[in-house]
Amino acid sequence: MIGIFDSGLGGLTAVREIRKLYPNESLVYFGDTGRVPYGTRSRETIVKYALEDYKFLRSFGIRAVVAACGTVSSTALDELKAISDIPVVGVVEGAAEAAAETSKNRKIGVIGTAATVRSGAFERALREIDGSIEVTSVACPLFVPLVEYGFTSPDDEITAMACERYLKTMAEKEVDTLILGCTHYPIISSVISKVLPGVKLVDIGAESAKRLMKVIGGEVADGGEMRYYVSDDTSMFEQSASVFMGSNISGSVQRVEL
Amino acid sequence: MIGIFDSGLGGLTAVREIRKLYPNESLVYFGDTGRVPYGTRSRETIVKYALEDYKFLRSFGIRAVVAACGTVSSTALDELKAISDIPVVGVVEGAAEAAAETSKNRKIGVIGTAATVRSGAFERALREIDGSIEVTSVACPLFVPLVEYGFTSPDDEITAMACERYLKTMAEKEVDTLILGCTHYPIISSVISKVLPGVKLVDIGAESAKRLMKVIGGEVADGGEMRYYVSDDTSMFEQSASVFMGSNISGSVQRVEL
Numbered sequence: 177m178i179g180i181f182d183s184g185l186g187g188l189t190a191v192r193e194i195r196k197l198y199p200n201e202s203l204v205y206f207g208d209t210g211r212v213p214y215g216t217r218s219r220e221t222i223v224k225y226a227l228e229d230y231k232f233l234r235s236f237g238i239r240a241v242v243a244a245c246g247t248v249s250s251t252a253l254d255e256l257k258a259i260s261d262i263p264v265v266g267v268v269e270g271a272a273e274a275a276a277e278t279s280k281n282r283k284i285g286v287i288g289t290a291a292t293v294r295s296g297a298f299e300r301a302l303r304e305i306d307g308s309i310e311v312t313s314v315a316c317p318l319f320v321p322l323v324e325y326g327f328t329s330p331d332d333e334i335t336a337m338a339c340e341r342y343l344k345t346m347a348e349k350e351v352d353t354l355i356l357g358c359t360h361y362p363i364i365s366s367v368i369s370k371v372l373p374g375v376k377l378v379d380i381g382a383e384s385a386k387r388l389m390k391v392i393g394g395e396v397a398d399g400g401e402m403r404y405y406v407s408d409d410t411s412m413f414e415q416s417a418s419v420f421m422g423s424n425i426s427g428s429v430q431r432v433e434l
Numbered sequence: 435m436i437g438i439f440d441s442g443l444g445g446l447t448a449v450r451e452i453r454k455l456y457p458n459e460s461l462v463y464f465g466d467t468g469r470v471p472y473g474t475r476s477r478e479t480i481v482k483y484a485l486e487d488y489k490f491l492r493s494f495g496i497r498a499v500v501a502a503c504g505t506v507s508s509t510a511l512d513e514l515k516a517i518s519d520i521p522v523v524g525v526v527e528g529a530a531e532a533a534a535e536t537s538k539n540r541k542i543g544v545i546g547t548a549a550t551v552r553s554g555a556f557e558r559a560l561r562e563i564d565g566s567i568e569v570t571s572v573a574c575p576l577f578v579p580l581v582e583y584g585f586t587s588p589d590d591e592i593t594a595m596a597c598e599r600y601l602k603t604m605a606e607k608e609v610d611t612l613i614l615g616c617t618h619y620p621i622i623s624s625v626i627s628k629v630l631p632g633v634k635l636v637d638i639g640a641e642s643a644k645r646l647m648k649v650i651g652g653e654v655a656d657g658g659e660m661r662y663y664v665s666d667d668t669s670m671f672e673q674s675a676s677v678f679m680g681s682n683i684s685g686s687v688q689r690v691e692l
């Protein structure tokens with residue numbers, strides 16, 4: 177069994193990819209919907225919440241934990257690894273490797289929450305791979321609300337205008353590869369691509385699944401059960417989850433108090 | 435001493451107005467910045483958080499509590515009043531009275547968070563005053579992030595477009611008075627007024643201060659101290675608070691764990 181958590185719903189984009197690679201292993205997901213978003217909070221608060229999320233998932237017999245959240249992965253991964261006796265996989269390393277492999281001109285962009293960009297985690301990971309990479313990072317705090325409140329049509333003018341404003345620097349810096357450093361962002365990738373045509377987008381959810389495979393190997397077939405836990409109303413979660421999963425969620429959803 | 439709380443920063447617009455009416459009475463503010471926003475959460479979670487906020491403020495020697503939050507006032511006020519032995523003042527009643535007095539054509543609009551609109555609290559309050567009032571309510575979930583992430587210039591095109599989309603119905607319904615049912619919204623009132631020219635806007639923070647005066651009377655001069663407590667980083671709070679206060683905040687800010 178593998179545990180996956182996120183501040184809210186975004187981590188479901190990672191669950192979808194992990195399920196593809198681990199079709200017969202049980203997965204347990206925790207979305208902290210009662211305290212989402214994390215990306216605008218202080219480092220101290222993000223670490224506190226992430227440790228609580230981790231401890232909840234450890235109440236299951238899991239063999240690895242995926243922090244399927246750009247904010248947690250860039251802000252609290254060291255703290256999680258320090259207390260964990262099972263592998264903890266974040267979204268930063270895999271995405272940085274994928275971006276470094278993809279980029280031709282060595283100009284890579286990173287977008288994420290305020291906390292993610294403040295942390296500098298993606299820059300550090302990219303520079304460790306190749307010190308010559310030029311990294312441009314921009315915080316896009318409005319993207320999470322735009323996704324959560326349904327501004328997700330490929331033709332949405334408000335989302336397009338927000339993309340233009342936030343991503344102007346990326347065009348000026350001529351990045352050829354852009355890391356979508358938040359698990360919400362793939363939902364508006366078609367709008368991002370219109371503003372940055374030709375730029376390759378790196379989906380951290382998909383890369384975290386591949387990274388997990390590298391770290392813990394193939395699946396342990398234990399029934400392939402899917403369980404979801406959230407810290408706010410389950411029906412609100414069920415209604416919104418399909419946006420991130422690409423289909424209705426299957427499996428039980430339960431509410432839990434941390 | 436009077437206690438005031440909000441999910442985050444918006445309640446400071448009420449603090450500003452309360453300070454004007456109570457210049458020499460001590461005020462204590464709690465902003466739940468570690469769990470903001472409330473407006474997109476379930477009723478059950480909002481009630482739980484509101485009761486925790488209330489209990490924290492009761493650790494001070496306060497004589498009244500103001501729920502300076504449209505979401506709490508419309509969703510959890512009955513629960514707060516049920517457990518409280520001191521007056522609890524919300525933002526709904528005062529704003530409904532002011533709107534009913536202002537409106538000439540008896541067509542009143544209400545905008546607020548998803549939870550506020552779902553609650554129907556403003557409609558009920560307006561219809562209790564005058565059953566002939568036609569109420570149009572629209573949830574505007576993107577407004578809080580727009581304010582919190584700095585899209586607050588009167589010329590901001592993204593905010594203007596969001597206003598146009600959300601407020602189209604208000605123009606069609608010919609409302610002549612609009613209740614800004616969330617303490618964040620006065621910050622973008624000039625953009626709202628451009629989209630709805632001639633429509634009178636009701637500021638729930640200002641009306642809650644007047645309502646407080648009606649309920650508890652004039653001030654008890656006890657030094658006029660100002661104390662702020664937040665559940666996330668104090669420096670982030672101090673940086674953003676001036677937007678809502680109209681000036682830098684004066685008084686001590688402390689972090690607290692609920």
